[in-house]
Amino acid sequence: MDTKTWQLSAPGVWRLTIKKPQSITPLSWMNVSPQEKALQQMPQVAPPFDWDRIQLEEAGDSLILSFPLDRTEKLYGTGLQLLRMNQRGRNRYLRVNSDPKQDTGETHAPVPFYISDLGYGVWVDTARIVTMYCGSTMKQEDTQSEEIRDRNSDLGWRATLVASRVEIRLPAEGADVYVFGGPTLADVVSRYNLFCGGGVLPPLWGLGFWHRVPTLYNEQQVMEEAEQFRLHDFPCDVIGLEPGWHSQSYPVTYEWEKSRFPEPEQFVKKMEQNGFRVNLWEHPFVSPKSELYADLKPLSGSHTVWGGLAPDYSLTEAANLYTKQHEQQHVNIGVSGYKLDECDGSELTNNSWMFPGHAKFPSGLDGEQMRQMYGLMFQKMTHDLFRSKNRRTYGLVRASNAAASTMPYVLYSDLYEHKQYIRALCNSSFSGHLWTPEVRRARNAEDWVRRMQTVCFSPLAMLNAWGDGTKPWSFPEVEGVVRHYIKLRMRLLPYLYTAFARYRELGIPPFQAMPFVISPSEIAQAEASAVEAVQQLNTTDAAYGKKKVREWDDQYMVGDALLVAPLVEGEDEREVLLPAGIWYGLETGERYTGGCIIRVQAGLERIPVFVKSGSVIPMTPALPHVPASGTRVPLELVHFGAEPGEGLLYEDDGESFDYEAGKYTWRKLTVTQNSDGEYAGELTGDSEEWISYNSITWRFSQTRLETI
Amino acid sequence: MDTKTWQLSAPGVWRLTIKKPQSITPLSWMNVSPQEKALQQMPQVAPPFDWDRIQLEEAGDSLILSFPLDRTEKLYGTGLQLLRMNQRGRNRYLRVNSDPKQDTGETHAPVPFYISDLGYGVWVDTARIVTMYCGSTMKQEDTQSEEIRDRNSDLGWRATLVASRVEIRLPAEGADVYVFGGPTLADVVSRYNLFCGGGVLPPLWGLGFWHRVPTLYNEQQVMEEAEQFRLHDFPCDVIGLEPGWHSQSYPVTYEWEKSRFPEPEQFVKKMEQNGFRVNLWEHPFVSPKSELYADLKPLSGSHTVWGGLAPDYSLTEAANLYTKQHEQQHVNIGVSGYKLDECDGSELTNNSWMFPGHAKFPSGLDGEQMRQMYGLMFQKMTHDLFRSKNRRTYGLVRASNAAASTMPYVLYSDLYEHKQYIRALCNSSFSGHLWTPEVRRARNAEDWVRRMQTVCFSPLAMLNAWGDGTKPWSFPEVEGVVRHYIKLRMRLLPYLYTAFARYRELGIPPFQAMPFVISPSEIAQAEASAVEAVQQLNTTDAAYGKKKVREWDDQYMVGDALLVAPLVEGEDEREVLLPAGIWYGLETGERYTGGCIIRVQAGLERIPVFVKSGSVIPMTPALPHVPASGTRVPLELVHFGAEPGEGLLYEDDGESFDYEAGKYTWRKLTVTQNSDGEYAGELTGDSEEWISYNSITWRFSQTRLETI
Known part of the structure; x- marks a missing residue:
């Protein structure tokens, strides 16, 4: 294939159109324009490869596009990966999945965009599933005999040979492929975000503390629970209602249940007078009891979910019905936003809780495309609704995709492993997403306080008590520590808000994984000293041996001055990779010289946070x-x-x-x-x-x- | 579609050819003929449905074939499922996977064959991945509004509505679809096995005890280890060698490592003189150090694995090279068989340990087809080699597919959960497979003895000490119990062998899950009394609530007279579903009246086994x-x-x-x-x-x- 047909699409962004991509894609759906002015102010950059080194092959029904890889290059991104940060050596099967427990690449946000630590990125803009083989395949002609060792006799044997290409399995119909230049990894991500319209600037209240009440609470109970925050001296800005506010749920009506919320407008107004915004949970599937049902039925997919319609919101008529109903019954009475749940079901693991890939939609989209796009569709429809009122919103969503950096939504998951949640916070920074490590419940006070500390240094600080009825003060022995960190977050609001403003204007993520601020060589140095080689004989539990390389996926930057290194239950000390320069323990005052790995201790009363000298x-x-x-x-x-x-x-x-x-x-x-x-x-x-x-x-x- | 074109293919077996199926399929590869005589002796049976009730739809690139479902019908099979027995309500994504940790349908043996407890079965004969939506999808027109409940207020709400169809996503190129009649579930399975050539009859020695030695043992160490079995009074028939016998492994040479095995022929002969057969581990990927390499290179796929070639054994020339080498270097000197490892890598979870789906093979097959077929290819090649010598073989394989009932191979997995292993033993009976819950190591003596008890009542009783060097007497406190059960297995050989002979002639599995011997109504009765309804409010760990229905997937029949109900670590009693009739505890003599659920206790010295009165x-x-x-x-x-x-x-x-x-x-x-x-x-x-x-x-x- 002639790969010289790459076109400059924006400063430092090149596009190749392969075959005839289908019209609906994340980029087309978001209908955003690149932030040309900000892009022009970025460093000038040449294409990262000779285009000749990129190959396109047909393989049966699919197209394989491949890019060269350097030997030690690391690859980040590919959406919201929970299980690793460096994706090198892995197949990433980028399908939306509500339950991504195995390291297959499936995720709540399957973005076919990888970013090399050498300072470039590759993105496929498509509504279909893409598989990225991130140096996990080896072609015959690339196999070096001399690298093959004998596992029986050679300790240098490795379970995975170093591959020299990324192979990308494109949709059969083709796609637009983009290459982003750097020069640094951070520049690549900013360029991507700016290309997708820039970052979101949430309303200031969205950065306060959030609390979601038990699902069957009525308006009186909600107001009493809200009042408890003031009585307990815990800041709170947003109260979230769960399924019980609907007159029917699973599937839903989007209509207030009158027995629990007889006067929604007054309820929302009273809440606002007391300083609380109201956020509403919903999911995509429309109950026969909803007034929308009859009109949406012919505009919906061939399959139902929980018995509810799956509307085809790529149709303007369907989107208008949804928007008008939400406008009249929620937004006009003061509701501040939504939690968009269950737009991410997986055909594989969740079974009947999502329509199948072969479902047919009136627009001609199929179930695969609709699933990959559903999260984006709800984000865009609700965002546009609020924008039409000149009000910003901020909310939660369980599915996203590419080109979502302008969306006022934060990803979350029903999974609940604390370390994964911290890793997700890091990984979300690579692809224009935000993530909240929401707190729900805890095994004990230690687990509780560690999760609360982390969530206070995240894009959305929330306790989700929908099922368990927890309160921030549920563990009295650590109530003071939790209060302290929620208040610290409130004190930092000008700093946080400024970080988001830089996201909006310059595409710089407000929360960043370490590769944004440390160069590959610095990371390599740190890793070299931190490798724990586990090369004992293979056992029943790890048949292929393991080499553990620390990825520093458990610490991150908040803005450009603060480095957060959370602890999880069971830990009272940890290693921290400190970038070069002088740093202080934000609350300890201890002075550190960076450019190395330090070891810090912290009792339950502290989360290790470091501030850069000169900030x-x-x-x-x-x-x-x-x-x-x-x-x-x-x-x-x-x-x-x-x-x-x-x-x-x-x-x-x-x-x-x-x-x-x-x-x-x-x-x-x-x-x-x-x-x-x-x-x-x-x-x-x-x-x-x-x-x-x-x-x-x-x-x-x-x-x-x-x-x- | 006109579904009246179903053709009678054998007694009680109907075939529908959809579009133009590709030529290589499990059935075509196995090259078997139906056992017409035995099929004719089975009960005459009419088609299980009006063919009109089966629908075929095009959906984008794929074809959706759907079959009606009754409301309470249960569906078994879909290959070697480790995580559940009744597949009703689940999507089964039938891709070969070496690491099937999530309940997606992926498995070591992805057979698109489901068996209804109403007494019929549906099978798709294809080398491609098939997805079976086993009552997990709901079409708009099938959705009954009155079944939709309100989760907020109605305790009758269920996370999954009852669907009225199975939808099967066929390969785009089409496939042969078969329907098998009963009248009973057991008849369906026998019919399927007979259609695929009948069941395998292993050599008698294959039913003795097996032991695999640590990978780097040399011939002296192997012989010493074998001798220890005699000294410890532990029966043993087969010693397995692990990767270290190859002159290079990962990838492999298939050639003896001279430093460890200087005189293989004499070694194998000496072992045989002492009553031990030798079994050799291998995997599919050929090292550049193998003498086969140069000849196989042009006959191999586009991608290497561990640096080794992935030969295209659908080519006669490649198969002949493999067979000739194995004949000369192994079979002719007395090697008894193979353990065929790693022919099951998964693109998703194992990454670089398998070629990708888009790999190209010289025959025109692609990576998807080759992966789905690889296990069958090795089984068939080695079986044919031994058959050409008029010797039966028996061995292990980690990947299989449909039409494999004539193959002398037993499936196993690197996963190691004891309950899953028991369930796999049950589930293997639905689709013409055998399974060994091999023992490797144990957390403690209790875990050890429980696993040893189970494996002694399985198709292949093996301790696999390749990585850990365990011996059957590794836990001295239970050495006597382990010896007792290995000896009991040896005593039962005539009974076991007879059960296999019935498999061969009548297609009746020698090991059977409970639905083979208890009717749906009897099972339903038992289940009704055993349901533990868990309908408390959804929590963070189980957002959609759970209803636990016992599947009786932890007990099974051995032959037609013995019922085995293993215990696992941590249990000293359990419930057992006893079919109607009088039963005795095989070793306790206790008398039970069946047709109900009993509770039995058993200390470490006993595995609960029941014998039917009159046997x-x-x-x-x-x-x-x-x-x-x-x-x-x-x-x-x-x-x-x-x-x-x-x-x-x-x-x-x-x-x-x-x-x-x-x-x-x-x-x-x-x-x-x-x-x-x-x-x-x-x-x-x-x-x-x-x-x-x-x-x-x-x-x-x-x-x-x-x-x-």
């Missing part, structure tokens, strides 16, 4: 909830370390899309030191006028955060 | 190994219970295929009782002449087996 962190007091837009609160600018430094602060009204019309302010926070050693802080920005703050306090040369 | 069990002394063909030993005919009864006894030379020329004897063992209450035994059969026995002892009206 300036904007903070506010720990309010019980985000105040109404325009309310001004004190601002504290905290500078860490001995050397001069700088930070950023973004503000806007926090709720609307007026920022698109320029109604926002960027300020640079600069700390200088004069010859007497005295520090001074300076604020420079677009505007003198403050939207959110009424007093400014500088703190210089801190080594630790003052306790609240 | 006559042929036994021999517990010899250290099966004696050379023609050696005559004492025969004991043990009659159980008070009433008259009967049994069967089959004998032949135990080693060759001469039985095909009529060189075998069936005898009926009849016990009568006269008016004085005295019992008498009578032997009637084709022949007066004995091949294997030199004295006959009758024991009447026993309630328990006399201790050895």
Whole structure:
């Protein structure tokens, strides 16, 4: 194949159209335009390979596109992988799966996009399943005889030879394939996000604390539970309702159950007056008891789920019905957003809880395409609805795909392994996703507090008590620690919000896995010292032996100044890979020299968080909830370390899309030191006028955060 | 579609050819003919449905064939499923998978054949992956609004509605579909086995005890280990060698490593003189160091595995090279058979340990087809090689498919959960497979003895010590119990061998799951009393609630007289579903009235085994190994219970295929009782002449087996 037909699609982004791709794809569905201006400000970059080195072959019904691989290259991304960070050597079967317990590549967000630590990325824009063989296949002509060792006699034998290509199995109908340049891995991801329209900026209240109440609570119980947060001095901004608010669930009606919610409008209003936004759970499958049913029936797929219709929302008529109903019954009375559940069923593991791949939809889409796209469809429809009201929303979704960085949704899972949840937080940063390691319940106080600490340093800090009725204070022995971290999150809101603003404008993820901030060679150095070679004889449990290489998939950056290294139940110390530079324990004040692996200890009262020397962190007091837009609160600018430094602060009204019309302010926070050693802080920005703050306090040369 | 084109293919077997199936399929590859004579002796049966009720639809690239389902019907089979017995309500994605940890349908033996407890079966004969939606999909037109309940308020809500069809996703190219009549479930399976050529009759020595030695043992160490069996008074017939016998492994050479096996021919001969057969481990991937390499290279697939060639054995030339090498270097010097490992890698979970689905083979087959067929190919090639010498073989294989009932191979897995292993033994009986719950190591003496007890009542009783170096006497505190059960197996050889002879002639599996011997209504009765309804509120761990229905997938029949109900570590009692009639505890003598569920206790020294009253069990002394063909030993005919009864006894030379020329004897063992209450035994059969026995002892009206 002539691969010289790659076209420059945006600065540093090249496209190859293979055969005749079907019209609906993640990119086409999202209907976004690249952020050309921001892309042009990125470093100029040449194509990462000679296009000649890319091969396209037909193999039966499918097309195999292959890309060269360097020997030590690592590959990240491929969507929301829960079980590993470096995908090199694995087949990634990128099918949506609500229950991805095995390391097959199936995931809640199956994005056919991998990012090399050499600083380029490859993305296939399709609504179909793609398999990426990330250096896990070896062609005869690429097999080097001299690399084959004897397992019987040679300790150098490895279960996997090093492959020299990525093979990608494309849909038979073809697809648009994109290559993103760097030069760094971080640049590749920013470029991808900007190409997909930039990152999302959530409403400020979305970054507060969330709580979901038990499913059968009525409005009185919900209001009482909300009030308990104020009485217990626990901040809370959002209360989520679970299936019980529907007049029927599994399948659902989208209509309020009158016995539990007789006056929804007043209920939502009262909640708002008390500082709580209301978020509604829903799933895609429409009950015969819903008023939408009759109209949606002819616009739905051939198969039902839980007995409910699976509407074809690629049809404008169906989308309009859904949107209008949601507008009238939820959005217009003040509902703040949704939790979009179960749009991710897997044909394999969940069986009857999803339509099959061969289901037929009136638009001509089949079940495979609809499953891969369903999560995106609901995100887009609800986002557009709120946007039409000039209100931002923020919510949860259990399925996503590519080109979703503009969507105000955070992924979650019914799986619940804490380490996987931390890894998911890291991995979500590679493909324009957000992830919440939501807390539901815990085996004990230790498990509880460790999960609560992690979730407070995540895109959405939520306790989901739908089934178990837990409260943040459910373990009295650690109530104070949990309160402390929820309040710390509230104090950090200006910093977090600024990180999201950079996501919106520059495509820089607000939460980042370590490869974003450490170069391959630095990581390799750290890994070389951390390899635990397990090459004992194969046993019944590990027939092929194992070589354990630490991936540093259990720590991450929040913004550019904070490094978070959570502990899980059973741990009171851990290793941390610290990037070069001077760092301080955010709450311990301990000083570390980075560029190496350190070992830290932390009792239950602490999650290890490190702040980079020279950072300036904007903070506010720990309010019980985000105040109404325009309310001004004190601002504290905290500078860490001995050397001069700088930070950023973004503000806007926090709720609307007026920022698109320029109604926002960027300020640079600069700390200088004069010859007497005295520090001074300076604020420079677009505007003198403050939207959110009424007093400014500088703190210089801190080594630790003052306790609240 | 006109489904009236179903053709009678054999008595009680109908075929529908859809589109143009590809030429290579399990049935075509096995090259077997239906056992017409035995089929004609089965009950006459009409088609199980009006053919009109079967629908064929095109859905994109695939074809969906659907069959009606009754409301309470259960579906068994779909190959070697490890995680459930009744497949109703599940999607079965029938792809070969070496690591089937999730309940997706993937398995070591992905046979698209389901058997209804209403007494019919449906099979798709194809080398491609088939998905069977076993009542797990619901079409809009089949959805009954009145069955949809409200999960919020109705305890009758169920996570899965009852579907009214099986949908089968066929390969795009079409396939031959077969329907098998009953009238009973057992008849369906016998019909399927007879259609595929009948069941396998292993050599008698194959039913003795097997031991596999650590991989790097040399011939001296192997002989010493074998000798230890005699010294410890543990019977043993077969010693298996693991990868270390190859001059290179992973990939392999099929050539003896001279440093460990300098004189293979003498080694095998010495072993045989001491009563041990030698079995050789191998896998499919050919090392550059093998003499076969150069010739096989152009006959191999586009991708290598562990660096080795993946030969295309659908090519006669490749098969001849493999066969000739094996003949000269192994079979001609006395090797008794093979363990065919790793012919089952999964693209999803095992990654680089299998060629990808898009691999291309010189014959035109692709990776998907080759993977689905690879296990069958090796079984057939090696079987044919031994058959050409008029020697029977018996061995292990990790991948199989349909039409394999004539193959002298027993499936196994690297997974190791004891309950799953018992369930696999049950499930293997539905689709013409055999399964060994091989023992490798144990957490403790209890785990050890429980596994050893199970394996002694299985098609292949083996300890696989390749990685851990365990011996049957590894846990001294239970050494006596393990010895007891290995010896009991040796005593039961005439009975076991007779059960296999019925498999060969009548297609009746020697090991059977409970649905073979209890009718749906009896099972339903038992289940009704055993349902533990778990309908508490959904929690974080089981979001959709669970209803636990016992499947009785943890007990099975051995022959038609013995019911085995193993215990696993941590249990000292259990429930047993006893079919109607009078039963005795084989070793306790306790009397039970069947047709209900009983509860039995058994300390470590016992596995619960029950013998049907009226049975006559042929036994021999517990010899250290099966004696050379023609050696005559004492025969004991043990009659159980008070009433008259009967049994069967089959004998032949135990080693060759001469039985095909009529060189075998069936005898009926009849016990009568006269008016004085005295019992008498009578032997009637084709022949007066004995091949294997030199004295006959009758024991009447026993309630328990006399201790050895």
